[in-house]
Amino acid sequence: MSKITRIKGFADYFPPESEAFTFMENAARDVFSRYGYRELRTPVLEKTELFARSIGEETDVVKKEMYTFPDRKDRSLTLRPEATAGVMRSYIESGLATREPYSKLFTFGPMFRYERPQKGRMRQFHQINAECLGLTEPAVDAEVVAMLWQFLSSIRIPNLSLEINTLGCRECRPAYNEALKAYLDSVPEDGWCEDCLRRKSTNPLRVLDCKVPGCKALVDDAPALVDSVCEECSDHFGQVLAHLDAIEIPYTVNKRLVRGLDYYNRTTFEVTSGEIGSQSAVAGGGRYDGLIRDLGGPDQPGIGFACGMERLLLLLPEEEAPRPDAYLAILDEAGMARGFLILQAMRARGVIAEMSPTPKSVKAMMRQANRLRSRFCLLMGPDEIARDVVQVKNLDSGDQNDFSVTSESDLDALADFLR
Template identity: 60%
Template sequence: MSKISRIKGFFDLFPPESTAYVFMEETARDIFSRYGYQEVRIPVVEQTELFARSIGQETDVVQKEMYTFPDRKGRSITLRPEATAGVVRAYTDSPLAGTGNVSRLFTFGPMFRYERPQKGRTRQFHQINVEVLGEDSPWSDAEVIIMLWTYLRALGLSKLDIELNSLGCSQCRPAFHQALKQYLQGVDHDGLCSDCQRRMSTNPLRVLDCKVPGCRDLVMDSPRINQNLCENCEIHFERVVSMLDKAGLNYHLNPNLVRGLDYYQRTTFEVVSHDIGAQSSVAGGGRYDGLVRALGGPDVPGIGFACGMERLAMLLGQVNQKPQDFYLAVLHEQAMDKALLLAQRLREKGFSGEMGFQVKSVKAQLRQANKLGVKTCLLLGIDELNKGEIQVKDMATGVQRGVSQDDVEQALGLNIKAKNNNYLRNG
């Protein structure tokens, strides 16, 4: 029978790669909770209309990249290509939408887009998402960006740049759209890719988002949205920028930063790295006032961001799992029952470790303990069993001593000295 292999663009994650994802998630829980955020879980599958209405019919995501199929009742459903729409849908379905309070939410999970797999881009990818619903203050925008930067620094990342822009609002954007359309009518259409030739009339803002070099060159001298902001948007953006200056964050104003989804308005931002190739964006987001109302909820503002975990993992390098506290080596079959109960007792006291279920030589057992990187090896043979003792070997110093089985927790604790609850990162 032939082997069944994984699907192209989908990947299995084993340690140490999977350890990096655990590290990113646990760090996010720690940092975000300091700002009052709560974790939510949302479905992987949603109605297709949710993404068509939120992301935008003319985006590449909806046009080309979604995994969409009918269910058994003929309803069109889609594997989520991003999380914001799902969080907003969950918010409108919940009692949160009627409280009038600000909701600070975050979530993790896989997303799905059918695109060409390449370094840092897969068909199943993972994101960390943050959403703030019910707050339109520019200081809220600044705090979200500051929190994102704090999180990335907590991961140990520093060689990153923040790009910042304002996309205006429903009042000032139409005039900019018209100016951009007029500009695009005057460029060499043959120099634009087929997608941008279509976008010129349907959604000209998407032309600015195109990554094709020829298209980017042609829009280099196009009108700038930041030169067409209404007074309210201009004041809002100035306050965001001022707050980031006071917080000491370095950023670059990028007037062509429009993001890839239609729901963004006013403040938009990206965090980019120059160390991972062409797919340089590792995080990004912005304000999406009006999205909740467009999806059937109350008219509340929102802002959020998403971090691409695959790209962050490329920057993190290898993340080492916290070493276990002990390895329990069984040297005689008659000691197996006692060893299993002793290992369980230690775990219930807060220690971590494993035991070998095959009776092997002391040398082989110590080799396994070294391979696992444990701090202490416990050896239990027939002599120790009869005496009610256990051998405790410090793997760093090689010192070995016999202690009473009743005192093994104390001996193990003294040998470990201090339990390190953080993951150690190399590279």
């Protein structure tokens, strides 16, 4: 019988990678909580309409990349390709907007897109997302960027750069789209890639986001959105930059920076690292003030970001795996029951401890303790059991001591020594 293998573009993560994911999640919880954010968990499966309405039916994500299928009642369902739409659906459905003046939420979890797997990009990938809903002030935009910057710095992602732009609003964007479309139509069609030929008519802003070198060169002379926005959007963007200057976060205004999803407006940003080549973006986001209303909710503004955890994994500094505190070596069958009780007592007191499930020789036990890189080896043979003690050997220094394990206070003292 042939073995069953994992699906292409999906990964199994064992230590140390799985531990790195936990490290990133815990760091995010720590940093985000200081800014008043709370954790939300949403389903990985949603109605397809949610993403068609929020992301945009003409985006590459909806047209080519979503895992969409009918269920047994012929309802169209989709594995979430991004987190924001699901957070908005949850926010609207729960009535959260009526219970608090603004909401700060963050999520972790897997996302799904059908695209060519490559280093740092999988068909099932994981994101850390943060969303601030109900606030429009420029200081909020700067605060969201600052929180992202602090999180990435806290996990020691190297060589970070922040690029920022404004996408205007629903009032000033249409005129820019027409000017951009006129420019794109003036360029001979044989210069564009296949995707940009389609985007020119369906979603011209996305042409600016194309990574094909030939297309990037063709938009060098295209009109810049930041030069075409209305006075209100220009003032908003100027204040965002002033706040970033005040808190000394370095940035570059990138007039060609856009987001791949239709719901973004005004402030948009991307953080890159110079350590992972051409696919350098590790996080990005922006403002989406009309999205909640478009999905049937109240007219509430929002801003947020997403971090790709697989990308971050490529950049995390290598950490040595944590060492167990103790390895308990039982030398005969008679001591197994007593050893098991001591092992559980140590674990209950915060000691990271292991033991062999069967008695072995001293030599074999010491070899296993060293293989696990344990700091101490606890030996219990017939003599130690008779005296109700354990022999504790420091595997770094070679020092040995006997510890009584008769009472609860004895166990406390042993645990304090091992930790």
